[in-house]
Amino acid sequence: MATAHIAAEPGDFAPAVLMPGDPRRAQRIAESLIDDARLVTDVRGMLGFTGTVDGRPLSVMGSGMGQPSCTIYATELFSTFGVERIIRVGTAGGIAPQVAVGDVVLATGAHTDSSMNQARIPGVNFSAVADFHLARAAWEASCSGRADQEGAVHVGTIISRDHFYFTPDQQTERLAAHGVLAVEMEAAALYGVAAEFGKQALAVLTVSDHLLDHSGDMSAADRETRFAGALRLALAAAHS
Numbered sequence: 001m002a003t004a005h006i007a008a009e010p011g012d013f014a015p016a017v018l019m020p021g022d023p024r025r026a027q028r029i030a031e032s033l034i035d036d037a038r039l040v041t042d043v044r045g046m047l048g049f050t051g052t053v054d055g056r057p058l059s060v061m062g063s064g065m066g067q068p069s070c071t072i073y074a075t076e077l078f079s080t081f082g083v084e085r086i087i088r089v090g091t092a093g094g095i096a097p098q099v100a101v102g103d104v105v106l107a108t109g110a111h112t113d114s115s116m117n118q119a120r121i122p123g124v125n126f127s128a129v130a131d132f133h134l135a136r137a138a139w140e141a142s143c144s145g146r147a148d149q150e151g152a153v154h155v156g157t158i159i160s161r162d163h164f165y166f167t168p169d170q171q172t173e174r175l176a177a178h179g180v181l182a183v184e185m186e187a188a189a190l191y192g193v194a195a196e197f198g199k200q201a202l203a204v205l206t207v208s209d210h211l212l213d214h215s216g217d218m219s220a221a222d223r224e225t226r227f228a229g230a231l232r233l234a235l236a237a238a239h240s
């Protein structure tokens, strides 16, 4: 049965879904990684594909940018299409000084300035955390079979913000002082939806730029293509 935003049938999606923000990245991942990828939905251009990798089912689908968009797709995938785990494969801006452009961040927890998780349990500051099993699988994959061009892998907290361009004065510095590794725009909401449905989620992020030093930022083209290291870890988590 199709949902409001996904024109597919139950069974069209694999239990594990890789989820980039960009639907074109979803298509690129499907073409490069999935043997027999077939398009299963394209409502609003939000492409979703399903096939197999090494004989195991896998889907990949875009989330769009921001927590409301990601929440819509994650909710429909978990509630209607039998999806058990979503691994976000996104880009992020570095915040911590030890995080460099090209590195990968495994986001075990996501602070946020969004109100979306606040509404979940009135009076409670919801803790948006990744699934431990998925995070451990990705980390273990990072310790073996690493290609030369893959950047360092960092594990810890990130912030999922609503604004891309507006940053309150001194916020980046304060986040860095609290050990926050990077910024992106979806993980906290994804972790909230996974908790709501008793499912699993993880964000595996490629650092595309650094908020405190923009000299080495990736180009727009690189942001769409330089994610092989993150993809390897995300696939290990998806099939763990």
Ligand SMILES: O=P(O)(O)O[C@H]1O[C@H](CO)[C@@H](O)[C@H]1O
Residues within 6 Å of the ligand: 020, 021, 022, 064, 065, 066, 089, 090, 091, 092, 164, 184, 185, 186
């Ligand atoms: O590269 P993606 O997955 O889209 O992720 C990051 O890039 C977008 C902003 O440019 C936001 O969606 C942010 O979370």
Ligand SMILES: O=c1cc[nH]c(=O)[nH]1
Residues within 6 Å of the ligand: 091, 092, 093, 094, 164, 183, 184, 185, 208, 209, 211
């Ligand atoms: O949300 C994001 C994603 C990548 N880079 C940033 O600076 N912010």
